Amino acid sequence: MAESNLLNQNNLLILGIVGGLIGIYLSGLSTIGGLISCLGGICAIVWGADAIRRVASYGLGTGVPSIGYMSLGIATVGSIAGLTAVLAFPALGGLAIAAPILGLIFTMIIGACMGLVAVKIIGMKIPIMVRCTVEIAGAASLSILAFSSAVAGGFAAADILNYVVAPGFIALFYIMNCMAIQHPYNACLGPNEEQTRTLKCAASTAFLAMTITGIIALSHAGVVPAILILIVGLCGWYVSFKAFLKASYEAAASVKWTGLWPKVEE
Amino acid sequence: MDPVTLGVVALMGAAATIAGAAEDLESDIGSQSNPNSQVQLAPQMGHLHRMINKAASGEPVSYGVWCGTAGAIAALAISAGIIPVVAIAMGSTVAAFVHAIYTVTSHLGRIVGQSQFEQPLFMDVLTQSLGPIAAHGFIASFGIVGMSYLMTLPLDGLGHPFPLPLLAMLWGITIGAIGSSTGDVHYGSESEYQKFEYGGGTPVAIQGDIVTKAPTGAKNSIDVGNFCAKYGGPLTGFCFGLIVFVSFWITLVFGTVPGQIVGIVIIVLLILGNMYLEKFARTKFGPYEE
Numbered sequence: 001m002a003e004s005n006l007l008n009q010n011n012l013l014i015l016g017i018v019g020g021l022i023g024i025y026l027s028g029l030s031t032i033g034g035l036i037s038c039l040g041g042i043c044a045i046v047w048g049a050d051a052i053r054r055v056a057s058y059g060l061g062t063g064v065p066s067i068g069y070m071s072l073g074i075a076t077v078g079s080i081a082g083l084t085a086v087l088a089f090p091a092l093g094g095l096a097i098a099a100p101i102l103g104l105i106f107t108m109i110i111g112a113c114m115g116l117v118a119v120k121i122i123g124m125k126i127p128i129m130v131r132c133t134v135e136i137a138g139a140a141s142l143s144i145l146a147f148s149s150a151v152a153g154g155f156a157a158a159d160i161l162n163y164v165v166a167p168g169f170i171a172l173f174y175i176m177n178c179m180a181i182q183h184p185y186n187a188c189l190g191p192n193e194e195q196t197r198t199l200k201c202a203a204s205t206a207f208l209a210m211t212i213t214g215i216i217a218l219s220h221a222g223v224v225p226a227i228l229i230l231i232v233g234l235c236g237w238y239v240s241f242k243a244f245l246k247a248s249y250e251a252a253a254s255v256k257w258t259g260l261w262p263k264v265e266e
Numbered sequence: 267m268d269p270v271t272l273g274v275v276a277l278m279g280a281a282a283t284i285a286g287a288a289e290d291l292e293s294d295i296g297s298q299s300n301p302n303s304q305v306q307l308a309p310q311m312g313h314l315h316r317m318i319n320k321a322a323s324g325e326p327v328s329y330g331v332w333c334g335t336a337g338a339i340a341a342l343a344i345s346a347g348i349i350p351v352v353a354i355a356m357g358s359t360v361a362a363f364v365h366a367i368y369t370v371t372s373h374l375g376r377i378v379g380q381s382q383f384e385q386p387l388f389m390d391v392l393t394q395s396l397g398p399i400a401a402h403g404f405i406a407s408f409g410i411v412g413m414s415y416l417m418t419l420p421l422d423g424l425g426h427p428f429p430l431p432l433l434a435m436l437w438g439i440t441i442g443a444i445g446s447s448t449g450d451v452h453y454g455s456e457s458e459y460q461k462f463e464y465g466g467g468t469p470v471a472i473q474g475d476i477v478t479k480a481p482t483g484a485k486n487s488i489d490v491g492n493f494c495a496k497y498g499g500p501l502t503g504f505c506f507g508l509i510v511f512v513s514f515w516i517t518l519v520f521g522t523v524p525g526q527i528v529g530i531v532i533i534v535l536l537i538l539g540n541m542y543l544e545k546f547a548r549t550k551f552g553p554y555e556e
Contacts, residue, residue: 062303065323168429172338175330175435179323179368187321187372190306190379197378201371208367212335215360219342241367248374252387260484261314261386 006196009050013135016047017104020142024100027149034150034217034225035232041146041177041213042206042236048139048181049202053195055132056185064189068182071133074114075140076174078107080165083145083157100145100155104138111137136181143177143206144170147213150229153221163220176212180205197247203240207233268422268518275424275514278413282441283507285409289329289441290449290502292402294457295395295491296320296369298328298446304458306376307474309383315476316388316484318395319376322368329406329442330435331368336361336407337414337434344430350415358407365403366396395487410437413510423518441506449494449502457493 023040027033048071056064082103086096095102114137115130126132145155151169152159164170184202185193214230221229249255254262297305298320305317322328336357343353370392377387414433417426426433458476478485512532517525 062324065327068323069327166429167341168431168433168435169338171432171435172334175327175334175439179327179331182327183323183368183371184375186323187368187375188379189321190376192381193375193379197375201375204371205368208364212338212360212364216338216342219345241371244371245374248378248387251381252378253381253384254386256386256388257390261316262384 007050007199009054012047012050016044016139016142019043020047020139020146021100021104023146024142024149024155027146028154031225032228033153034221035228037146037150038210038213038229038233041143041150042203042210044139044142044146045177045180045206045209046199046202048136048143049184049205050195050199051132051135051139052182053185053193053198055126055128055136056189058126058128064186065178065182067133067136068178068186070114071111071136072140072144072174072178072181074110074137075107075144075177076170078110078137079103079141079144079148080170082106082141083155083160087157096157099157100142100149103145104141107137107141108134111135140177140181143181143209144173147173147177147209150213150225151217151219151221153225167219169216169219172212172216176209180209192251194251197244197251200240200244200247204237204244207237207240211237271421271423271518272515274416274419274421275511275518278416278514279507279511281409281413281416282510283503285406285413285441285503286444286506287499287503288402288405288409289325289445289506291491291494291499292399292406293320293325293445293449294494294498295402295487296322296399297487297490298322298325304474304476306380308476308478309380309385311474313474313476313478314383314385315478316391316486317478317490318369318391318399318487319373320369320399321372321376322365324442325446326439326442328365328368329410329445330439332361332365332403332407333410333414333438333441334431334435335364336411337438338431340411340415340434341430344415351412354408354411354415357411358404361407362400362404366400369396369399391486398488398491406441407438410434410441413437423514440509444506444509445502448505449498457490 020040020043023037023043027037029036052064052068055067060067082105083099085102086092086099111134112130115133118124118133119129148160148164148170149155152163183205184198188198188201211230211233214226214233217226217229296318305315305319306321308315336354338357339360340354340357343356344350373392374387377385411434414430414437417424417433418430419425459472461477462472480489516528520528
């Protein structure tokens, strides 16, 4: 396991939470609201990918996609619960503005419960299991809320229910963000994995998800905001993918376009 | 029983069969899921190789993404007035691009992640396999989204209330699970382990000890696709097609409640048939001894 943690986990956590929430809160702005929201979602995905990397380095193996899957499930339930709490309990009407934070808190509480079940009941011997499950679920929640707000043109619960949940796009965000968060570490794992390369891959998967969100945003957000998300997503994907490609070429044992493998002693 | 509905269900079964076969062959070429672990372990066991290492999650999640993407974009295009078959093709095209991009990142990431074992990063392996992987993925997404669309048609016995993206994602996860469980047997045990006696399974002692050479030159991922096209792919397609067809057929023909009982009877018969077939095959062909 390469111990090269160039980026501090707390800095990434702050980037994910602050970036994600700023994005969601500015999603109501005309024209650029969706774009800012998606960029917030990307901060959250990069944070989540780093949290997956930390917990999975304890040898999760095939459990990498599983913890991503589980966390996104928690996040979808938690986010929708947070958003709709105000609709379900009109007495909480004053809290409508805090809905995304409420969604994040709900998700993190469920995440903590799942982490505790994994450690205390199932008996997994991973000391950072609870913290990382909370972090991955939180990142997943912010990414889902950010992309949903970009499509719905704001984080109002009724809009997200009508334009994201009812047409079924929430299912895409669930599985697509799951892939974006768990894929980077799952794809790069091995004894020579390193943080910066994995996070470059995370940025590329996140921008790819943003590009798809741009297409989906055509459904409600309007043509100009959607095209803006699509183009910025594609540019961001190109830059991050190129950076990942360069890092991979540099770290590879050798890069060949033809021929057989070298002879090595077994 | 409405004959039109029965025809549509038959069409769904056909779409599912083609999608299932394409899905399995794609995952075999990309060495995804269980066979992937063997390709992953090979360099550590001293077997450098020219195989694709497509660790884009497990098949259920990855096919959930491809089919979910195709379904969402198809739903969007249908709502914009584009005819469904073109809309589904549009969605599947975008999904094929996403699929290809994820394939590149996972192959690069996994090979570089074990560079200390001197495994070279073969870029020609990637480029030659990318076309077949994306194309088979396209066929699978098209079949699944097409089938999901047929489920939502306002016909007697169909007309599913779920929106298309949700159905496409759920069926994508299902086909990934079927492809992974049915298809891998015809890959892990046979093609990668063709030097070991048939029927021995893959015990821990031989994991990563895969065949890396072909009759001429190095064994590559396309060879595996050709090998699996004979049994593994069609069998997976047949399995998935049957699941789709029978699960709708029982309720259409027998009604909702009697249909469930017929379903249980079919499952019991299949379990017994499978048990008999496996025992017969193991005793006749395998090295298994009591």
